[in-house]
Every structure is written in structure tokens, then in C-alpha cells.
Amino acid sequence: MEQLRGTTIICVRRDNQTAIGGDGQVSLGNTVIKSNAKKIRKLYNDKVVVGFAGATADAFTLFEKLEDKLNEYAGNLTRASVELAKEWRTDKVLRRLEAMLIAADKESIYLISGNGDVLSPDEDVCAIGSGGNYALSAAKALIGFTQLDAESIVRESLKIAAQICIYTNDSITVETLGE
Template sequence: MVQFHATTIVAVKRGPDDICIGGDGQVTMGETAIMKNGAKKVKKIYKNTVVTGFAGSVADAFSLTEKFESKLDEHGGNLKRAAVALAQLWRSDKAMRNLEALMIVADKEDMLVLSGTGEVIEPDQPFVAIGSGGNYAYSAANALYNNTDLGAEEIVRKSLEIAASICVYTNDHISVEKL
């Protein structure tokens, strides 16, 4: 089976009013075939109060984003409760269990990583990265966050640019959403 490598996502929080998430636009099939350069994998949801980004299968991620937004509706916008509800559904539902994706979700209070194994992870640092180039972007975000006064958006953009210069599964067609 051919593996799709579908992205690098970075989220940074520099305080309650400086939250940003960004992703590259590349979707790669196998080791070399670039299927798309300008995919948008980050968006605002729930009345523009939550930002989300996904890595993994694009169709699966769209489905998960829709389900997450419905969980936000069910839980009155409470990010943590909605995340736990989605993780429980994702882990227990036969069809959803096969979805291959990771999500980062953030609002003014919290930033979380959600996985299909039912995990809801609150990162120790106010930055996180996932996807094929996630390790590169995370390293760059770590250095920029801890050694500069750059804002969240600048750190996200520069981290993705650095990842794109190193990782063959990451490009420089960057989309950014800011709360």
C-alpha cells in the first residue's frame, strides 16, 4: 500500500492573545510523487474561537474536524471536554478507529494533540508540531520560542520554512490561522 505523507503542522501560544497554527501545503504519495502543493490543513472552527490543524490522511482529517466541531457544540465550546469526547469516539467507533490522522487544537486557554489511539495530550511547552516534518518544525519552534521575542505567527512561519528546507515531505506553501 502506498503511504501518503500529508503535512507538517506547528502551533505556538505566546499568551492568551497570541495563538497561531500553521501548516505546509504538500501532500506526497510514496517516496517521491508530490500530489498537491497547496493543500490547506489549518482552519478556524467553532465561531472562530478554536484553531485546528491536521496531519495524516486528508479525507480522514476533514471527517475528524467535522466530528470535533460537533463535540465542541455538544460541550458548549469546552475544548478539553470536546477533545476527550472525540478521542473516546475515535477509539471506540469501528469505522473511526481506522482513520489515520493527528490533530492539534487550540483556543485561548488550551492547546492539545489528539490521536486515533484515544490520546489527548497537553504539551509541556507552549508549542507543538506534528506530521512528516514535525520533528524539524518542533526543533525550530523550540529554538525560536526560547531564544527570540518573536510572536506566535512569526515562529510558526519560520519553523515551517526551516522544516521545508530540510524535509522532503514539507513545502513552503504555508497557511496560517491566528486567534
């Protein structure tokens, strides 16, 4: 699966908390256009958190589509994610969208792509974007060797990714569900 350049999004679930965070950098080629963009949203009456990597306009379209699916399926994130991925892959206009999503609620984390992927990670951590693997590695280490809560792990992982990935900065936005 191709990692999209230009951002870092990470989601961690630990104990009774789910946190998803992203950096704020928007790059056009090798130029930083904006440093404090918000790439994380709460949907469906603040019961689902979603982050995106990729083209901004495409991601906003996908946020709207996912919210429509959540409303259609009474907040069932699994069903909404599968239906979004099916529509994204088969619709002639949507299949041209260049983005990836991580969507989570209190029970589930999904990586959703335009290839029809709806992937649930084996562990309670998932990351996308150019700095995703750096943040993922940091989060796994923090989960294994600290007692930090999900939000703190997300923040620290993004800070580490920002030190390594040139497409990631330390202007961090985090949204949480649960305690």
C-alpha cells in the first residue's frame, strides 16, 4: 500500500481512550504552504474521529461521505467504512480521489483507502502519511515501555515523526474519545 506524502496521522487506543492526531503541515512539492492545518475531525455526534493524509479537498469529500454512511448505518463504523470503501473504489468520480483515512470509535480503528481497503490493525495503533511509519514505531515503543495514555502517546509519536520527516511538523492536533 502506497504511503501518501505530506502529513502524519496516527491513532492509538489504550485502556478506555482512543486518540487520533495529525501534524499541521501542508506542502506543495518542496514548499510549505501552511503550517497549522487541521486534518482531524470528529463525526457522528462526536462518536467517531477521523484523520486524513493526501489531497485536502479529496479528504473533505471523503469526510462528508463517511458521515453520510455513519448516519445511514446508525453510527456503525464497520459497516460505514466498508460501504465508503466500496463506493470510493467503484464510483467513477470518487475513485480519482487521492487520500487515505483513519477512522476510529471506542471499539475499532480502520485504515480506509480508495483501493477498497478497510484494514483493522492487529494492535491498537495505526498510522498513515509520509511520517506514518516513524510515528507508528514511536507509538509501539511508547505503548510497550511506558504507562502514558493514548493522547500522550499520539502527541509524543507525532513529535518524534516531526524530527525525522520533512513533510511533518510539530503543529499537532489531537482529538480523543473516552476518558
